Amino acid sequence: MIQAFHVAKQYDRESSALADVTLHVKKGEFCFLTGPSGAGKTTFLKLVFREEVPSSGQILVAGRNVTAIPEAQIPELRRQVGVVFQDFKLLKRRTVLENVAFVLRILGVPIKEQKRRAFGALKAVGLHHKLHAFPLQLSGGEQQRVAIARALINEPMLLLADEPTGNLDPEMAAEIMKLFEEVNSRGTTVLVATHDREMIQRSGRRVITLERGRVASQ
Amino acid sequence: MAWLRALVYFVEEALLSLWRSRLVHALSVATIAVSLFVLGAFLTLAGNLDGVVERWTRQIQVVFYVEDAAPEEVLRSLEARLKAEPGVAEVDRVTRAQALERFRALFRELATLPEDLRENPFPGSLEVTLQPGAAAREDALRLVERYREAPGVEDVLFDLLWIERLSTAVRLVRGVGALLGGVLVLAGVFTISNVIRLTVYARQDELDIMRLVGATRAYIRGPFLVEGMLQGLLGGLVSLALLGLAFRFVTRESEAIAGLLGRPLAFLSAEAALVLVLGGAMLGLVGSLVSLGRSRL
Numbered sequence: 001m002i003q004a005f006h007v008a009k010q011y012d013r014e015s016s017a018l019a020d021v022t023l024h025v026k027k028g029e030f031c032f033l034t035g036p037s038g039a040g041k042t043t044f045l046k047l048v049f050r051e052e053v054p055s056s057g058q059i060l061v062a063g064r065n066v067t068a069i070p071e072a073q074i075p076e077l078r079r080q081v082g083v084v085f086q087d088f089k090l091l092k093r094r095t096v097l098e099n100v101a102f103v104l105r106i107l108g109v110p111i112k113e114q115k116r117r118a119f120g121a122l123k124a125v126g127l128h129h130k131l132h133a134f135p136l137q138l139s140g141g142e143q144q145r146v147a148i149a150r151a152l153i154n155e156p157m158l159l160l161a162d163e164p165t166g167n168l169d170p171e172m173a174a175e176i177m178k179l180f181e182e183v184n185s186r187g188t189t190v191l192v193a194t195h196d197r198e199m200i201q202r203s204g205r206r207v208i209t210l211e212r213g214r215v216a217s218q
Numbered sequence: 219m220a221w222l223r224a225l226v227y228f229v230e231e232a233l234l235s236l237w238r239s240r241l242v243h244a245l246s247v248a249t250i251a252v253s254l255f256v257l258g259a260f261l262t263l264a265g266n267l268d269g270v271v272e273r274w275t276r277q278i279q280v281v282f283y284v285e286d287a288a289p290e291e292v293l294r295s296l297e298a299r300l301k302a303e304p305g306v307a308e309v310d311r312v313t314r315a316q317a318l319e320r321f322r323a324l325f326r327e328l329a330t331l332p333e334d335l336r337e338n339p340f341p342g343s344l345e346v347t348l349q350p351g352a353a354a355r356e357d358a359l360r361l362v363e364r365y366r367e368a369p370g371v372e373d374v375l376f377d378l379l380w381i382e383r384l385s386t387a388v389r390l391v392r393g394v395g396a397l398l399g400g401v402l403v404l405a406g407v408f409t410i411s412n413v414i415r416l417t418v419y420a421r422q423d424e425l426d427i428m429r430l431v432g433a434t435r436a437y438i439r440g441p442f443l444v445e446g447m448l449q450g451l452l453g454g455l456v457s458l459a460l461l462g463l464a465f466r467f468v469t470r471e472s473e474a475i476a477g478l479l480g481r482p483l484a485f486l487s488a489e490a491a492l493v494l495v496l497g498g499a500m501l502g503l504v505g506s507l508v509s510l511g512r513s514r515l
Binding site for chain 1: 219220221223224227423424426427428429430431432433434435437
């Protein structure tokens with residue numbers, strides 16, 4: 001699903017965020033991307049859904065070279081990839097329900113179906129009682145769950161999650177991981193960036209470790 | 219149906235945005251309205267003058283003023299000879315009394331002037347109307363030449379030169395209007411583009427998120443284009459309303475002008491009004507395209 005070949009990313013001349021990263025995540029796999037802060041986890045995820053372009057190297061997602069796809073095809077890629085952002089990236093002026101339904105809205109899904117599916121996704125993350133709240137009225141953990149619901153609503157082929165349990169208490173974190181497992185069992189490839197070692201150990205899944213922008217183990 | 223839903227979304231978003239910062243938007247609507255008002259006012263003026271020129275050129279007239287003392291037979295023979303000239307459509311005999319009547323009808327405020335003068339100051343005349351057509355001007359000049367010195371003729375009035383001057387003036391009015399309107403229209407586009415740019419700037423986070431969850435460029439830009447277009451459309455409608463009001467005011471104040479023109483003043487044609495309003499919408503669209511072109515969207 002994800003094939004990275006000698007990928008490097010430099011934001012400035014002095015330091016590189018990623019250097020010579022070669023790794024593969026198979027279709028249907030569930031794996032963790034870990035490493036200390038600043039190791040390049042977030043940067044790698046950004047390269048996968050083409051928020052950033054690598055300075056060198058190639059990345060293939062579902063067989064398509066995302067480093068070379070034309071600008072006009074980027075939305076298409078992003079619609080197939082669900083992303084849970086570290087800072088949630090919720091639309092502040094829209095309700096929880098609207099935030100989640102937005103992904104379907106831009107696809108032209110009829111409004112009734114948007115609402116039905118958004119409700120389902122929010123129910124799955126335990127937020128169906130806050131449909132009409134605005135993001136800033138929610139706690140950090142709740143906002144994170146909205147972001148997760150949004151990432152999952154369109155049943156993406158690939159789910160990228162950047163510290164998805166960082167703001168959650170252990171029980172809720174376990175709930176979310178269970179949710180990811182379920183999504184994975186339905187065929188979605190899942191890549192979770194985290195430095196929560198306990199969570200990784202509990203899951204027993206494959207772990208890719210980055211250190212100072214390089215793959216330390218995989 | 220997906221495109222229809224997208225369109226509904228664009229309009230909803232645009233209306234919401236217009237409402238959220240209604241003061242700023244009122245400013246750009248007003249700018250567009252003023253510029254289109256000026257343009258429309260000049261168009262109306264030029265249109266009316268055009269009508270006059272056209273009417274007068276279609277009916278070229280040469281007026282021969284006759285001597286007060288000219289004997290009746292002389293006038294009759296003059297009239298007969300003029301009627302026989304090629305290219306002449308009609309010859310009207312206007313007596314001194316009739317001329318006085320006309321004056322009184324046209325200038326009601328001055329109706330007592332002849333009494334004050336204690337005599338009728340208006341001469342009688344023969345009004346020759348030429349057959350319309352390309353040759354009319356030549357015919358008129360020939361008549362003037364031939365009968366200027368004829369017995370009984372006191373003076374000749376041939377107003378073609380004046381008409382030609384008037385049509386030059388109309389062209390000038392139209393040119394000035396286009397120039398002034400053009401400058402103002404540019405200002406309007408500039409205002410709209412800046413207002414849209416402010417909106418884009420204020421909502422940059424939101425737009426970034428939209429991009430990240432897979433919204434296409436068109437989908438992100440759509441609401442802004444509609445927003446600009448709505449501002450322009452509103453501006454066009456406001457300008458039309460203002461023009462209508464101004465027109466009513468002017469026509470009420472100047473029945474005399476209408477009398478002189480020989481017909482009531484005409485407002486913009488329905489087509490011109492439509493062009494004005496749709497033109498406003500286009501200006502808004504151009505304004506938002508300009509600002510989106512400058513931004514990262």
